[in-house]
Amino acid sequence: MKIAVIGAGIVGLASAHALADDGHDVVVIDREGPAAGTSRGNAGWLAHTDIDPIASPKMLRQVPKFLMDPLGPLTIRKEYFFTILPWLARLILASRPGQLDQSIAAITAIQSLAMPAWTKLAKQLGIEQSIHRRGALFAFTDTDLFRRTLPHFKRQERAGISVDYLDASEVRQMEPGLSDAIIGASFFPDAAHVSDPHLITLALYESARARGIDHIKADIVAIETEPNPALLCKDRGPIYADAVVLAAGAWSKPLAAGLGDRVPLDTERGYNISFPGVTRHLNRPVSFQGHGFVSTPLDTGLRIGGAVELGGLKLPPNHDRTRAMYQKALGFFRDLPAFDQGTVWMGHRPSIPDSLPVIGHSRRSRKVVYAFGHGHYGLTQSAATGRIVADLVAERAPPIDLTRFSPQRF
Numbered sequence: 001m002k003i004a005v006i007g008a009g010i011v012g013l014a015s016a017h018a019l020a021d022d023g024h025d026v027v028v029i030d031r032e033g034p035a036a037g038t039s040r041g042n043a044g045w046l047a048h049t050d051i052d053p054i055a056s057p058k059m060l061r062q063v064p065k066f067l068m069d070p071l072g073p074l075t076i077r078k079e080y081f082f083t084i085l086p087w088l089a090r091l092i093l094a095s096r097p098g099q100l101d102q103s104i105a106a107i108t109a110i111q112s113l114a115m116p117a118w119t120k121l122a123k124q125l126g127i128e129q130s131i132h133r134r135g136a137l138f139a140f141t142d143t144d145l146f147r148r149t150l151p152h153f154k155r156q157e158r159a160g161i162s163v164d165y166l167d168a169s170e171v172r173q174m175e176p177g178l179s180d181a182i183i184g185a186s187f188f189p190d191a192a193h194v195s196d197p198h199l200i201t202l203a204l205y206e207s208a209r210a211r212g213i214d215h216i217k218a219d220i221v222a223i224e225t226e227p228n229p230a231l232l233c234k235d236r237g238p239i240y241a242d243a244v245v246l247a248a249g250a251w252s253k254p255l256a257a258g259l260g261d262r263v264p265l266d267t268e269r270g271y272n273i274s275f276p277g278v279t280r281h282l283n284r285p286v287s288f289q290g291h292g293f294v295s296t297p298l299d300t301g302l303r304i305g306g307a308v309e310l311g312g313l314k315l316p317p318n319h320d321r322t323r324a325m326y327q328k329a330l331g332f333f334r335d336l337p338a339f340d341q342g343t344v345w346m347g348h349r350p351s352i353p354d355s356l357p358v359i360g361h362s363r364r365s366r367k368v369v370y371a372f373g374h375g376h377y378g379l380t381q382s383a384a385t386g387r388i389v390a391d392l393v394a395e396r397a398p399p400i401d402l403t404r405f406s407p408q409r410f
C-alpha cells in the first residue's frame with residue numbers, strides 16, 4: 001500500500017519506519033522539512049519511567065503558587081485566557097480520581113513499550129550510540145516537597161520501575177556540578193536520554209530516505225477520504241495514497257476536525273536555553289522538582305528547559321521566561337556559562353488534557369490513522385507509537401488496549 005505520513009517530526013518519522021518494515025511504500029510530507037517542529041529542541045529524555053499525568057491533584061495543588069509568578073513554571077498568556085478555558089476544564093475533569101487512575105494505567109502501558117521499541121529501532125538504524133542509558137535524577141531543594149512526592153515514587157515502584165533514594169552527599173558524588181541547594185534526589189536508573197533530539201530526528205529522516213521513503217514538502221490543508229484518501233495541499237496538486245497517518249503534532253487539530261473528530265488538542269509551550277559545547281556540568285539528566293524545569297547533558301551541549309505556557313500556536317515567545325529559568329538554575333549548579341552564551345528556543349508540546357496521545361482510526365475512515373498529542377512524552381513514546389500505527393494500518397491487534405487513546409474518547 002502507498003501510505004502518506006503527514007509530519008516529519010519524531011512521531012511521523014518513527015511511524016514511517018514501522019510502516020516501511022511492513023513493506024509499505026511510504027511518503028512523509030512536511031510543510032517545512034524534517035525536525036521543523038517540537039521534535040527539534042526538546043529536552044531529550046526517554047522518560048519511560050514517568051507515569052504521572054500532567055492532570056493530577058499533585059499538579060493542581062501547585063497551580064495557585066505557580067500562577068502567582070508570571071515567569072514561573074506555569075503561566076497562561078492573557079491574550080489566550082478565554083480560548084484555553086475549555087481545555088483547562090477538561091484537564092480538571094481528567095484529574096478526578098477515577099479518571100486519573102485510568103490515565104495512569106494507560107500511560108504505564110504505553111511507557112512500558114517505549115524503551116523496547118526505541119532499542120529495536122536504534123539497533124535497526126545503527127544509531128544505538130545515540131541513546132545514553134545513565135538514568136535520571138529527580139532532585140529536591142525542599143524536604144517537604146520530597147515527603148509529598150514520595151507516594152508518587154512508591155506508585156512507580158509498584159509499577160515495577162526501579163527507584164533509588166539518594167541523600168545530598170550521594171547526589172554530589174553522582175553529579176559534582178550540582179550545588180549544595182540540592183538536598184537529595186530520587187534516581188531512576190532505567191531512564192535514558194538521546195544524544196540530541198534534533199540530531200536523532202534527522203538520523204531517522206536520513207535513514208528513511210536511505211531505505212526509499214520519499215519526502216514531499218507540502219502544506220496539507222485537508223484530508224479527503226472518498227473514494228480514496230487524498231491530501232489537499234496549499235500550493236500544489238493533491239497527493240493520493242491508500243492510507244494516511246496524521247502526525248502533525250500540535251498542528252493536527254484542524255485536519256482531524258475536517259474528518260469529524262473534534263479533539264481537544266492544544267499546546268503547552270515550553271522554553272529552553274542550550275549551551276553548545278558545554279558538556280562538563282552533568283553526567284545525566286536532572287529534573288529540579290517544584291521548579292518546573294530540567295537539565296540534560298546532550299552530546300551537543302548542556303540544555304536547561306521546561307515550563308508550561310498556555311498561549312496557543314501563534315503568539316510570539318516570551319524569552320523573559322527562559323531568562324527566569326536560567327536565573328533559578330544558577331542556584332542549582334556550581335557554575336554555568338553566561339546567559340548570552342546560550343541559544344534560546346520555544347516549542348509547542350501537542351497536549352491533550354488527559355495527558356494521553358491520540359492513536360487510532362479517524363471517525364470517517366479506517367484509511368486514516370491519527371498519531372498526535374503526545375504532550376511531554378513525544379520523543380519517549382514515538383518508536384512505540386510507530387509500531388502501533390503500523391498495527392492499525394495493517395488491522396492487526398496492537399500490543400496494548402487503545403480504548404484510552406481513541407480519538408473518539410472525548
Ligand SMILES: Cc1cc2nc3c(=O)[nH]c(=O)nc-3n(C[C@H](O)[C@H](O)[C@H](O)COP(=O)(O)OP(=O)(O)OC[C@H]3O[C@@H](n4cnc5c(N)ncnc54)[C@H](O)[C@@H]3O)c2cc1C
Pocket residue numbers: 006007008009010011012029030031032033034035036037038039040041042043044045046047218219220221247248249250251252268269270271272305306346347348349350371372373374375376377378379380381
Ligand atoms: C521544552 C520541551 C521539552 C520537551 N522534552 C521532552 C523530553 O525530554 N522527552 C520527550 O519524550 N518529549 C519531550 N517534549 C515533547 C516532545 O518534544 C513532543 O511531544 C514531540 O516532539 C512531538 O513530536 P511530533 O512528531 O508529534 O510533532 P512535531 O515534532 O511538532 O512534528 C510535527 C510536524 O508536522 C509538520 N506539520 C504541521 N502541520 C502540517 C501541515 N498542515 N502540513 C504539513 N506538515 C505539517 C510540522 O512542520 C512538524 O515538522 C518536550 C517538549 C518541549 C516543548
